[in-house]
Amino acid sequence: AQSVTQPDIHITVSEGASLELRCNYSYGATPYLFWYVQSPGQGLQLLLKYFSGDTLVQGIKGFEAEFKRSQSSFNLRKPSVHWSDAAEYFCAAEERGGSEKLVFGKGTKLTVNP
Amino acid sequence: GAVVSQHPSWVICKSGTSVKIECRSLDFQATTMFWYRQFPKQSLMLMATSNEGSKATYEQGVEKDKFLINHASLTLSTLTVTSAHPEDSSFYICSAADSTVNSPLHFGNGTRLTVT
Numbered sequence: 001a002q003s004v005t006q007p008d009i010h011i012t013v014s015e016g017a018s019l020e021l022r023c024n025y026s027y028g029a030t031p032y033l034f035w036y037v038q039s040p041g042q043g044l045q046l047l048l049k050y051f052s053g054d055t056l057v058q059g060i061k062g063f064e065a066e067f068k069r070s071q072s073s074f075n076l077r078k079p080s081v082h083w084s085d086a087a088e089y090f091c092a093a094e095e096r097g098g099s100e101k102l103v104f105g106k107g108t109k110l111t112v113n114p
Numbered sequence: 115g116a117v118v119s120q121h122p123s124w125v126i127c128k129s130g131t132s133v134k135i136e137c138r139s140l141d142f143q144a145t146t147m148f149w150y151r152q153f154p155k156q157s158l159m160l161m162a163t164s165n166e167g168s169k170a171t172y173e174q175g176v177e178k179d180k181f182l183i184n185h186a187s188l189t190l191s192t193l194t195v196t197s198a199h200p201e202d203s204s205f206y207i208c209s210a211a212d213s214t215v216n217s218p219l220h221f222g223n224g225t226r227l228t229v230t
Contacts, residue, residue, distance in 0.1 A: 034218060043120070043207055043223040044158075090157065099163065100146060100211055102219060106157045 002027050004093050006105035013081050014113045021076040021108050023091030031093040033074040034102070035065055038088045047089075050074060061085070086112045117141055118210050120222025127198055127229055135193045135225045137208030143188040144210035148219065149181075152205040161206075164191040188213070198229040 005024045013019055025031060032051050036044040048059025055067040065076045074091060091105040117140040127133050137147055145166045150158040162183050163171040170183035180202075182194040191210075195202055205226050209219040 032218075036221070041205075041224070041226065043118075044209075044221040046218055046220070049218050100219065101148065101160060101163065102158075102209075103160075104157045109155075 002031075002093070002095065002103050004091055004103050004105040006089075006091055006108050008108045009106070010109045010111065012111040012113060015083050016080050019076075019078045019081045019085070019110070021089050021091075021110070023074045023076065023105060024072050025074065025091075025093045026072065027093060027095065029096060030069060031095050033065075033067060034092040034094070035059065035063070035074075035076045036090045036092060037061075038090065038107075040087075044090065047076070081110075081112055083112045083114065086110055118208065118220045118222040120208055120225055122225060123223060124226040125228070127227070129199055129229055130197055132194055132196045133198055133227060135195075135206055135208075135227075137191045137193070137210065137222055139189045139210045139212075139220075142210075142212040144191075145188060145213045147185060147191040147208055147210040149183065149191075149193050150207045150209065152207060152224070154205075158207060161193075166191075195227065198227070200229045203227055203229045 003026045034049045035047040038044050047063045048057045050057050050067045057065050063078050088107045090107045092102040119138045121136045147164040149161045152158045161176045164183045164185040166185045172178045185191040207224040209221045211219045
């Protein structure tokens with residue numbers, strides 16, 4: 001079955017430190033891949049997406065993600081975290097040529113220490 | 115950019131009553147919208163796919179008679195929770211994609227439903 005795995009439920013980093021959030025997917029063929037961020041009580045905001053082409057994708061708010069086919073991974077990174085980055089981060093996948101249905105990982109909660 | 119508006123942002127209702135949640139695409143047309151449910155500290159679970167002008171497609175385990183979905187126009191889908199019970203309390207989020215371009219889904223800000 002199609003699935004998205006985020007191994008880390010909760011990550012804590014200090015402000016200014018680098019960040020990497022892990023995401024692995026299990027699909028028959030490479031899906032479209034997304035990272036979303038959710039603040040408490042809010043909807044989801046798209047950070048970045050991978051459809052094809054360059055495997056290093058740049059997003060908003062200084063985030064980037066790297067698609068690695070060999071590892072079935074799409075990890076999210078940021079070189080220097082700001083306190084405002086504290087939120088829940090969701091990795092999601094969509095089957096190519098499918099019905100636009102997203103499968104979400106369980107999310108990673110990011111806490112930023114001052 | 116594309117905006118999806120969801121209303122209300124929060125609602126409290128009594129057991130047995132029905133609640134309607136609206137999802138609107140403000141600056142684009144969406145032939146398909148999606149309704150998700152999110153339990154506290156959990157991920158989003160797709161409930162149903164709302165198709166403009168036709169019946170919604172429900173995911174396995176979702177009661178279609180309880181969660182009524184209507185997608186009467188290219189910019190509006192509604193989710194009605196009928197005969198609500200406390201276990202229906204949750205955070206409901208809709209999403210939509212611009213039908214005219216290959217774009218990712220845009221999400222509404224969600225509706226917090228509390229059934230007392």
